[in-house]
Amino acid sequence: MKEIVINPITRLEGHGKIIIVLDDEGNCKKAYLQIPEIRGFEKFAEGRHVEDMPQITSRICGVCPMAHHMASTKTLDDLFKVQPTSPAKKIREMVYNVFMLEDHALHVYFLGGPDFIVGPNAPKEQRNMLGVVAKVGKEVGLKVIEMRKNLRKTNELIAGRTIHPVFGVPGGVSRPISAQEAEEIKKLGDESVNFALFTLKVFKDIVLSNKEYVDLITSDAYTHKTYYMGLVDEKNRVNFYDGKLRVTSPSGKEFAKFDAHEYLEHIAEHVEPWTYVKFPFLKKVGWKGFVEGEDSGVMSVAPLARLNASDGMATPRAQEAYEEMFKTLGGKPVHYTLANHWARIVETIYAAERFRELAYDPEITDPNIRNLPTATPEAGIGVDEAPRGTLIHHYETDARGVVKKANLLVATQHNSARMALSVDKAARSLIKGGKVDDGMLNMVEMAFRAYDPCHACGTHTLPGSMPFMIDVYDENGTLIETVKRNLP
Amino acid sequence: MSGQFEPKIALFACNWCTYAALDLAGTSRMKYPPNFRVIRVMCSGRIDPQFVVEAFRDGADGVLVAGCHLGDCHYIEGNYKALRRMTLLRKMLENMGIEKERLRLEWISASEAARFVQIAREMVEQIKTLGPLAPRLQVNA
């Protein structure tokens, strides 16, 4: 039996590697995704001042710090039994959509995007942000960079910082928005919507017009019939900031709809001894191992899942894109992992439109941004939709607001079981006869990157695509072949 | 060293009261355990919590911070600053698993040699029962 180790496929909360086990014919027998790191946030949260949690937990992920900061801030609202003032709630939601927009854009153009915009089989040197710039033109490239920069500057202004924000306090936000700041923000809101629509156009022109890509998206290798979960508003439309959690089944029926406070009745985590990541699953279905289908509790989150779990989008242009996507891909639910890229663009449009709506809301400059808590803290639960899926924070404190217990369900984690499936399936269908080449590895990698797990980032943000190094061992564990890519 | 654990105690003494009290203990030929290592400062108000944690890191099993009695400071109020700093520091040390007996703050006037001797004996005994600190800090040695 041979074993192939791919280091690292990417990093989630740390680093990841894939072990591909070949049978005697050299076909993939099984592939494992390992996350070999842990940092112990749930533990060292204990003893901290609970109001520090929004800033502490944002350090779980520097790519989506706003998602943690916001989930944590909402947990504080719940814990201190205080609602944010209406202006504060709007400021929060606006900032949050700016963040979703900026983060999705990053992925669309520079992380996952290159696989499609430049093309999966394009030379690796081009499969990166510079490749994208070459393909769509320098001014577009710079426009993207500029856009992202302005969006992040805006959030720095309001939230204090973009990476690890500080503005979240129970009952509101720490800083109001001045009238002339609001003028700038409105302008940016307009630009954002144009930018988002432009992005959809690029995607259509380059991806959808290319049959090869569409086949790829719909290919069996990237298809899994699992449950889908996401936050929805009162009309079951996608919402990133707040709402109820809705779960739809592989056949597209509503399976559950619940308030975050009931998460313990619906979600459990499975533990494997060979990886540090835990595998959340639907409690009421149960853990049946790494298998798909109605009977397996394996679920999926993030853009495609959110769209699958919803009945539509709350803004007009996003709703159009939503309908178009499902129409093109054969109706809900869509089980093609790679459709996440498209779904992400639908969400990009929603984020931009929602951002503009709030930017133009007069209340956004109202100085009444805080309700001071009076209740004694006890326990709180908060939820939001990170770019990479549902985020749930749950704290218990003593009367002085010192954390006694914390539980954190991190976005990417909800996808870990399905990711393992994807990797396994991709490896099985792509690695045959012990033949391992670069393009094939990229396919395996794509299966993974589609989920945009935190830090797929790193590898694609700059020239040179993800470095690879594969050892093929024989049964005695001696190295018989080494495939290298992008190594000095 | 003998098998018996001999604690090492860093003693930060203010020049005007405690240091003088130590001298008085000497001139009056009093006896107390030889476990103290005196570090002289002009005033207990000069004692920086950094000194204390550094002392623990560098092998002290205990730290005794001593100055003039409250209201009797040579520099009017330096010992109040020591009091505030050490109160906060002791709380931090406890949260870091260092028993409060290991950091002691005492007011010992120039004439209170006998009182120092009694405190010294007491502290050495307490720390002997607590045992050495160093091995509990070398986690990644």
Added chain:
Amino acid sequence: MSEEPKVGVFVCHCGMNIAGTISVKEVVEYSKTLPHVVEAKEYLFMCSAPGQDLIKESVKKSGLNRVVVAACSPSMHEPTFRRAVEEAGLNQYLLEMVNIREQSSWVHSDEKQKATEQTKDLIRMAVAKASLLEPLEDLRFGVQPAALILGGGVAGLRASLDLAERGYRVHLVEELPTLGGRAARLGKLAHVDMRGPEMVGSLIKAVVSNPNVTAHVNSEVTGLDGSVGYFKANIRYKPRFVDAKCTLCGECFRVCPVEVPNEYEFGISKRRAIYLPFKEAYPPVAVIDSETCTRCGECVKVCEPHAIDLDETGHDQEAIAGGVILATGFSPYEPPEGEYGYGRSKRVLTLFQLERLLDEGGPTGGELILEGSTPRTLAFIMCVGSLGTTKNAHQYCSRMCCASALKNMLRIKDRYPETEIYAIYKDIRTYGRGDEKLYEGAAEHLVKFIMFDTPPTVNMRSEKLEVEVHDATLQEDLLIPVDAVVLAVGMSPSQSLPKVRNVVKVGCSPEGFLREAHLKLRPVEAPSDGIFFAGSVTSPKNVIESVMAGSASAAKAAALFGKEEVRIEPMIAQVTEEICSGCAICIAMCPYGAISRKQKGEKRVAEVDKALCKACGACVATCPSGAMQQAGFKDVQMMAQIAALTEKRGA
């Protein structure tokens, strides 16, 4: 100092004092192995001439640039070795002493090996610190040969006169409208056939007639800048409304419509809003109490010499001095209302009120008359406000009250032989010269002495008072009907002290009196250079002791004024402006107001006034960025000393 440190270690045997306990050989050999140590020597008596020569030679021969001396306490011989180091051509502050006698050999003589180990540790720590020592220069300040004296009582007057007679300028500042202080309001004094006002009066005359003295009466020091050698004081003259043209004809007193209790007579008599505090007050000029004066102008109308100006506002005056003497005295213990019936019955009075009653210069011309009659039985309750007799009482003994009470008992017996007197005491302390005679005298005159453990109670039975006390000697309860009760109250720290301490930065003891640099060795000096104490500002004193302290403080001040400059140890705080962010945290840390923020570019940074810094280091321990450091006690130096607590391999 960038050059490589070369440390010499010198270990003293002090005869057998050290060598008898500590194995000096072993210590010396060990010292040689320490980083930067190029030489380690021992000697029988390092402080002796040959011992010092040994150090000097080594410095010269082996080019030492740091010296560590392990011997006795620095309080003993640091000056000696600093001199030696200086004579060897090194900066005197490149010396570090290790105290292995008082703090090792003498206290650990029965644990020789452990004491030797301890000594090695201490030397290792000292060497680590010494290697980082830097040369320092003493601070030097010129001296103004003039004194600023606060308080015009006997102590302040005595100090003023002594200094003036030595030819030094004196600014004597008295807060009240008259000089003389408490002693000027005593009746007949003990042992001398003289009234308080007469005695003090003679002193006042001598002082005010001396051209070197400027007496600022009815004035306060409202600001004091600078430090030893050069103080700049702001003296605030309160309005008196009456000038020197006043002849004390008394017309104005007659017409003034306002009448209030006279505080100078402790409330036993009344005064007008325009008044003279007491007969012998100095200057002999009336004064108007602006609080109670209604500005009706009646006095102005009747004043022939036109001495009154109701629009006077007072003024400020500056005074320069090289040293300051605080002689602001004490305040009598004021019993809370109801303590021994005080404040409830006019027949319960304090010793100070009695003094006024018995003084022929007093309101009754010396007649002991209470509510129109002379009491026939009197109880003196002693130790009121002292020896912790009541919950408000001080723990200390006020020292003067026993003698003073006894003196007054004798005067009463002398004037009204029939009077029956009880002395109810916790303890009788007639320690002063000749005071024992007062006690014997009282006994001879059949004053009845009753000792108590639990303080007596004073009950008011209609007209009569009765004192209820358990006689600790006879072990029986007594009920004594009396016509009057005298409370022998003690001394409290002066009520004006908080005001004074706002201006002159000095500490006080737990009792609330000012704190000396050293109780026994420097009893009239403040811890801060150039500030001296006279009289009862530091503890209860009788007249004799106060006058002595006055002279003593004058002598100290004179010794200062005799120099043309003073040298101060340079262990003061210093700011590194390049890293000071001007966060201002240090400023509030300084008890002497030595730190301020100065403009540097468009920002501000901390600045230390060398003259005001007293080297406590509180700001250094606080400075959050390490920009503030103390010469000779820098963080790096302290940290090196601490880091050497245990031996580090390879270190």
Added chain:
Amino acid sequence: MMDKPKIAMYWCASCGGCEEATVDIAERILDLVNVVDIVFWPVALDFKEKDVEKLPDGSIAASLINGGVRVTDHEHMVKILRRKSKIVVAYGACSAWGGIPGLCNLYAEREFLERAYHEVPTVDNPQRLTPQRSVTVEGVELTLPEVLPRLLPLNRVIDVDYYVPGCPPTADVTWRAVQILLSGNLPPKGSVIGASEKSLCDECPLNETKPDKVLIQDLKRPYEVIADPEKCLLTQGLLCLGPATRGGCGALCVKARMPCTGCFGPLDRVSDYGAKAASFIASILDFQDEEAIEKVIDRLPDPVGTFYRYTLASSSLGGKARRK
């Protein structure tokens, strides 16, 4: 002349915020890639030593390493990187002092494994499994790196040449640091580069609002008060650690009306940030009597997490003392 200098970036236990920060230099990246080769090097993680050994020593101009050393693989790898790099830069708070994940040094590693895999309410783990160093599944041995007893800052494992502070370093700080590294004339070893020499107050818009005497009567927690935006937060009783914290960020948090929590770490002359921060805060508490002092200090239930938020792992004690 020859090829552009190589700059490697390696991450240990970090959140990725440091990489994001480098991305935030935005269009300046394009200038940068003209002068250097940026070799992102995540692959190094599980690289076998022998493979890295093949690289000539010192062949990497500079390695920017972020994240604290949490597992054996990190430890192993940074040691190799040290040999291969001319300059090693501890980039970001975690690498420089352990950062927020360093707070786990208040617990033994088994305690947080216990918490994560057995205790949390969502966990469904009937066989009480815990991730293992090595397990064999279907005949294949799967190994995981070992979790170290304590998270270590980079300089407790290898020799570090320079430090870039911040959680994360801001784009400007990063850009300044990179320029210093490229400039050729390098500051003394051990220097903190890209940030300020002074504490945050120096660049804080509210510094000049301080009274001359900064004394505080109470310690307030941020959720308890609405701060006056025109007044220094510290003087309002909010625990702003700006005075003890290196400047360079431009007082971002204060501008958002939140107190500085110290992510830029200590200044050059401070050896233990937490002890120093505690020292200055305790010193300015305007209380004399012991009970009052105890009382106001009890307003702060978690002084360690407050003063050592980013520097516990690099503090004198490094974390919690082990039980006997």
